[in-house]
Amino acid sequence: MCDDLTDADNRGIQNGMSRRDFAAGATIAGLALMLPVPANALAVKGRDVSITTPDGVCDAYFVAPAKGKHAAVLVWPDIYGLRPAFRQMAERLAMSGYAVLTVNPFYRTIKAPDLQAAGDRDVVRGQAGEARKLLTPKAAARDAVAFVAFIDKQPEVNKKRGIGTTGYCMGGPLVMQTAAAVPSRVRAGASFHGGGLATDPMLALIPSMKASFLIAIAENDDARAPTDKDKLRVAFDAAKRPAEIEVYAGAMHGWCPPDSQVYNQVQADRAWERLLALFKKLLA
Template sequence: MASNPPGDCCVKGVKHEGTPTGVDINVGIHQAYLATPDPSTAKDAAILFIPDVISIWQNSRLMADQYAANGYLTLIIDPFKGDALSLNRPDGFDFVSWLSKGSTGDNPHTKEAVDPIIEAAIQYLTIVKGFKKLGAVGYCFGAKYVARHFKNGIQVGFMAHPSFVDEDELAGFKAPLSIAAAETDQIFPADKRHRSEEILAQGGLPYQINLYSQVVHGFSVRCDTSKKNERFAKEQAFLQAVTWFDNWLL
């Protein structure tokens, strides 16, 4: 694998302050959040936001709003059919069971279950909204599905602290890809990061892997912004994504 499976660190973090300005919608039967740019600054491209296991919540809504503030219509799709995890679960939570069966035992969050949800979101942006240029951001859990859905129309990608991305999935992303990595990350540690570099270099397409010091897995979504180094890393990772899309998607 190019990154390890999710773990307890995937639900640790801090809720950020702010008032979301987008709207909660449905894409078919799936919960979603749509952030729309001001018409005067709107770009002819959209971003699909594939979230971590906390899905559509305060922090991800604020981030989608910021992508919209930079001109990109942005859609967050809930990959979990309403079964997202809450922030800061108690130690000992059975993460593997939740992934394989869901909280109710009959709602798995495997690739077989998630792939059709991502495909529906892509169709919404490209068919219903009519966008010809489509980028995607994937945070932790969501990174795998950025890689998997190049074939369905994702043209430029960004991942932050990716989890359980298979090597063949990473190699199969035949488009520009940027990755934000944490210095301390048991899911995307140095050996996985270096292996990812090798895979992307072999692909011969534009790629970027930025390493942020003094932060841990999840920093780009759930860090403690009262800490200067964490806030800096979060903001720079966001700018990394926007700059990547501005250069390769437009």
């Protein structure tokens, strides 16, 4: 499940469009997005927020149903960061009844609007890659604790219910690190085309968790590392932690965000349905 290599594989694959045509039609920040609206969607309200952490001030987006208190979800974006696609994904989740915090994981060196201002995907990826170097396992754990503490202070959040966390691409390991850093609050975790989940440091975190997991794997990630899913199953079983681990046929690395070059709506919707099923079961 290597995000860098399989991302390179995906270049030139954009649902029948050439990479040049895709770039000409939209930038990383400006692609028109059309996500399905959930049935019985709730009215939601969102706001930009700033979160003080031991390492600085993180810019983030918080959105929740307009009325009531709800279970919360912490979202870790992919390498392209907090952007319109992830804001819409957060709003869609909020319409389904959750209070959602989506963070800028690169806040230590660059704010989300400044990263997206570069426009070109390769430039954004390069800047994010440099910023990502500061997101060490210890830094990720500090962030997780700070973000969960922020979530629990929001009036829209029901602290009696567990927290869920999701991650995409590089966000996959951050989900596991979050579940291990705050096991008393995190009850459900989901990784979509996450990279590096089956490394020894990641597997060693599983016994510290109290969360159940959904791990959705891209077909080309699995082709590059076909034993990773088996290592994960063994580790979760040994820790007696429930985990739904599946390779999504025909889905390429990065298939879930709607601004992705390889967005696969059918498989993205299926992954979304499995996520909602996990949250319905664990965050009640």
